[in-house]
Amino acid sequence: MKTINNLALVAATFSAAGVAAAGTPVLAPRASSTLTPITVTGNAFYQGTDRFYIRGVDYQPGGGTGTVADPIADEAGCTRDVPYFTKLGINAIRVYAVDNTANHDTCMNALEAAGIYLILDTDTPKYSLNRADPGPSYNSVYLQSVFATIDAFANYTNTLGFLSGNEVINNVTNTNCAPYVKAVTRDMKQYIGSRGYRSIPVGYSAADVDANQGILGQYLNCGTDDERADFYSINDYSWCDPSSFTTSGWDTLIKNYTGYSIPLFMSEYGCITNKRVFSEVSALYSTEMSAVFSGGLVYEYSEEGNNYGLVTISGTTVTITDQFTDLQDAYANATNPTGNGGASTSTDASTCPSANENWTPTNDNLPAIPSAAEKLMKTGAGTAPGLSGAGSQNSGSSDTESSGTATAGSGTVTSTATASGSSSSSTKKSDGALVAALDMKVFSVVMVMLMGMVGGMVYCRFAFHFLGISVHASWN
Structure with a gap:
């Protein structure tokens, strides 16, 4: 399993860039409107009526420096890199961190013009669940930041989806975090619906841990519809060239996830144990896998001192590596399956897993949303804290922390929704x-x-x- 230079903790906080205070409209940036929003049917993504397979890269230039830089607010950097995305032949990027106080119009519109969607994490180092003690860190200060993230990007039609966490559970000793991850997923879905946004998928990115990755996927897809994830993604580094569908164990992945009823994709892949030539790409977009997987994202675009980079960046200069060329060729030679690729339309929930030596949750009971955060469903998130806010992990109090166990279906969207959710950065009335x-x-x-x-x-x-x-x- 690979650690991403602390980017497992460096996800994204996004601003309610159009909300100066709860309920106070301000000028909103222009939202994209050309690309067809991605939707979910059964276990697959769709662009209109066509099956959509993610062909992308993970994108966080500067992530290896120990500082958090926002590539979507970096107009010069984005303008520099989008032509290389086009050359690579991708249709999606994943970004781990952004500055919610910045304007993202230029880059989002450039991505849109290139036919590229965004998959966005919603945590930051200061605003995230604490895997060592998740209970107190699941509080309204944290959720306000997450909801502000949604406000900032929800109206871009090329926002494919939000990630409620990345590798929060990274071994067999911290599966007690699972109910809190699932609660955040539930809360995000409820906020999206309550604020009147389009139905933007919300999912999770799981660590490459064989002992519980499948169990976690089962857990996030069990229970009532309001608490189930819209998709599940895995970080997988098991295919190390030279390899094959069976040698890598990807055939076992297919067996384990056959019948899984929400979209599944690889949020990170691309082992570097040997020289990687991305022979796995042809398998990922073949009928061997298309009935279960919807593509994936190669880690990663820029070299950050870990030898995973497809390009090296120096100022305005981008230098492609052999890995870039190999991936470009692999994508070009991998044709999507015809029709729906064997996708299923079933929406049946998974059975909630039982506790075992690798899994501590004993049932599907989730923490109730903190009362102060629940109010944001009606008022909106308000002003986002940005990357330099005070942080949330030690912000618990009687109204900011969860007060108990939620009842089943408590995350169902109610009639509190208004069309305020229709703008990514402004509060508009229904x-x-x-x-x-x-x-x-x-x-x-x-x-x-x-x-x-x-x-x-x-x-x-x-x-x-x-x-x-x-x-x-x-x-x-």
């Missing part, structure tokens, strides 16, 4: 909220006057036009 904000008495008088002056037909046409404007204003 149709109902917009009309309610009007003085209805004055509105009625105006309508009566119009009827008297030009007849009922004009009234109907005006009313229809008015409602049309209100819908447009709420959803764009």
Whole structure:
């Protein structure tokens, strides 16, 4: 199993970049609108009616320096790198950390123009679950940062999905973190629905731990729909060239996950034990795997002192390596299966696993969302803390920490949702909220006057036009 230069802890906090304070709208950056949003049906991703396979790389230039840099806010860096993404032939990147106080329009729109989607982590070093003591770190200060992340990126149509965690559980001794990971996934899904956003998939990236990776996948897909992950991804380094489908153990992966009812992909892959030539790419996009897996992301784009880089970067100069060329060729030669690739439309939940020597949770009981965080479902996340905030792991109190066990279905979206969720960085009112904000008495008088002056037909046409404007204003 590989550790990612602390990037397992360096995920992403995103700003509620359009919310200066809870419920206070500010100018929003322009959201992308060309790429068709990715949706989930059964165990596969779809772009419209076409099966979508992730062909991508993990992208965090500067991640090896020990500092957190936001590649999506780095306009010069993004402009420098997108042409190489295109040359590589990818359709997705994963980013581990961003600055939620920055504007991301330029890069997100450049990615969109190149046909590239974003898969985004939602933790940062200061705002994350503490695997050594997860209970106190699951608090409203942490969740407010996570929700602000959603606000910042939800309206970009090329945001493919959010990751609720990366390798939080990284051995057999900390599986007690699983209920908290699952609770965060539940809370993120509820926030997305409650704020009126489109249905953006939420999932998790699991460590390369044979003892419990499959059990964790089963656990995150069991229980009520509101708490089940929308997808599951694994970091896997078992295929080390020269290898094969059977030698690597990927055939066992297929056996273990056959019948799994949510999309599954590799959030990191690309062993460097020997010279890697990415022979696994042809297998990953073949019918041997397409009924179970939806592609994957190669680790990683830039060289960060760990020999995994496809390119080296020096200022504005990018130098491609043999690994880049080998992956470029591998992607070019790997054709997606025809039709739906054997995907299943089943949405049946997995059976919740029983406790054993590698797994400590004894049931599917999850912590209840902290009361202060629950209020954000209605008010919105407000101002995000950014990368330099005070942090959340020691921010527990009576209203910020979970007060007990949640009841089944407690994460179901309620009617509190408004179209405020339709903008990635601004709070907008729903149709109902917009009309309610009007003085209805004055509105009625105006309508009566119009009827008297030009007849009922004009009234109907005006009313229809008015409602049309209100819908447009709420959803764009």
